[in-house]
Amino acid sequence: MKNLLFTLLAFAFINPLLAGLPAGETADVPIIMYHALEDNPSNRWEITVAEFEDDLKWLSANGYTAVIMQDLIDFVHSGKPLPSKPIVLSFDDGRQPAVDIMLPMLETYDARITMAIIGATTDQYTKLAEEGKEYQFPHMTWDCVRKAHESGRIEIQSHTYDLHGSAGVGKKRAESLDQYRERLLGDLKKFADVLLDNVGLTANSLTYPLGILSPASDEIIRDGGYLASLSCYEKPNTITVGDIDGLFALNRYLRPPHMSSETFFNKTLK
Numbered sequence: 001m002k003n004l005l006f007t008l009l010a011f012a013f014i015n016p017l018l019a020g021l022p023a024g025e026t027a028d029v030p031i032i033m034y035h036a037l038e039d040n041p042s043n044r045w046e047i048t049v050a051e052f053e054d055d056l057k058w059l060s061a062n063g064y065t066a067v068i069m070q071d072l073i074d075f076v077h078s079g080k081p082l083p084s085k086p087i088v089l090s091f092d093d094g095r096q097p098a099v100d101i102m103l104p105m106l107e108t109y110d111a112r113i114t115m116a117i118i119g120a121t122t123d124q125y126t127k128l129a130e131e132g133k134e135y136q137f138p139h140m141t142w143d144c145v146r147k148a149h150e151s152g153r154i155e156i157q158s159h160t161y162d163l164h165g166s167a168g169v170g171k172k173r174a175e176s177l178d179q180y181r182e183r184l185l186g187d188l189k190k191f192a193d194v195l196l197d198n199v200g201l202t203a204n205s206l207t208y209p210l211g212i213l214s215p216a217s218d219e220i221i222r223d224g225g226y227l228a229s230l231s232c233y234e235k236p237n238t239i240t241v242g243d244i245d246g247l248f249a250l251n252r253y254l255r256p257p258h259m260s261s262e263t264f265f266n267k268t269l270k
């Protein structure tokens with residue numbers, strides 16, 4: 001408690017934007033996890049376009065505003081106000097159809113989403129598209145990532161460069177903490193390089209692949225320049241102005257298919 005108070009005071013001192021803000025102002029921000037929009041969802045990570053549009057409609061009708069990770073970071077780091085009922089709609093993996101179909105809907109409902117892309121997959125699908133190859137589960141190419149970013153409706157963030165395998169960002173048993181740190185920072189650096197080269201952007205929020213993290217991962221990614229991370233624990237979040245630790249391992253609710261928006265949101269946002 002004493003440490004938190006000291007951090008808050010020190011932070012307010014070095015950050016003039018915090019001056020005059022109520023100390024410890026908080027915001028409840030639920031985060032929803034999506035992956036792909038498909039006509040016939042074949043697993044619990046896909047929903048239909050109509051279901052997603054209904055979600056946007058329900059949230060708008062019930063006074064929610066879909067904000068992005070940068071808004072949460074600005075609230076905590078500089079006290080920039082959030083709307084009264086903020087919610088983050090996060091998409092993992094960068095599946096292509098999600099982008100083309102979503103843009104007009106996001107305009108209609110004045111919503112924004114956060115899209116966490118896998119650097120290596122984006123590289124791979126860019127190459128496949130250049131070769132004119134067909135594929136079953138198309139992911140975004142760098143052209144598509146640029147289009148998404150330039151729309152102002154889709155925030156591009158990191159899902160690692162190439163740590164989406166079965167171990168995710170977790171520490172391997174055989175590696176030392178230093179080796180783990182070096183491997184993770186190396187991956188983050190690779191992601192930073194491709195995002196900067198292809199889109200001119202820097203990511204500051206990491207979505208942990210498969211929700212896997214180790215006790216050291218938040219500290220390491222913070223050293224790698226990240227200000228927030230997302231897990232898969234299905235719980236609410238409360239963030240606090242000045243509490244920069246509170247932006248790590250944020251919880252998210254998976255939005256499953258074959259469920260009405262009303263049922264899903266009444267279950268998760270109560």
Ligand SMILES: [Zn+2]
Nearest residue numbers: 092093209210
């Ligand atoms: Zn993923």
